[in-house]
Amino acid sequence: MTSRISRLLVAFVATTGATLGITLANPSPASAAMTICYNTSQAPSYVSIANQAASIWNNATSNLTLSANCGTNLRIYQITGGGSYAVRTSLGNGRVYIDTRQAAQYSPLRIMTHEIGHILGLPDNYNGNCSLLMSGGSAGTSCTNPYPSSGEASQVTRLFAGTRVGPERADNTGDQVFRDSWPATTMLAPIG
DSSP: OHHHHHHHHHHHHEEEEEEETOOOSOOTTTSSSSSEEEEEEEGGGHHHHHHHHHHHHHHHSSEEEEESSSSEEEEEEEEESSOOOOEEEHHHEEEEEEEEHHHHSSOOHHHHHHHHHHHOOOOOSSSOOOOOOOGGGGGGGGGGOOOOOHHHHHHHHHTTOOOOOOOTOOOOOEEEEOSSHHHHHOOOOOOO
């Protein structure tokens, strides 16, 4: 019902503006999908994992599309050591770092989907509940759930309602770094 009212309101404003000779930029309905372009060129071992995580978010939200290698709203990096984390520069923009050592202990898909959740506006929730994606590593190494809960997905959908994603956004108040979602890894032999 709310989506229908939003579309009707947008159509009314666009029609009124046209009647008065005012041109409106992008008078599209609020339910139109926003596109976040992600780049995996710096994460060669995690390309398929990133694609799976993008598909999970695309299926969980109604107004968001993550698309591979069409730009650099989201850059994904592969690192060894230091822990997996995300740096959100603004809503829908930032960097995700996947630690190969942590990905050997925890589900790489859960890590990727969780860290992308930060870029999409979600905070950490260290409650140990495996059904919540944003509980991160607090749910333990046996938790492999890569899916956001309906509440988490709804929150992202609300955050992106009527939002334009891109570096020109004015809400960039500095980088927000999300670390320590995944408990420290035990010492593993170097990979490779």
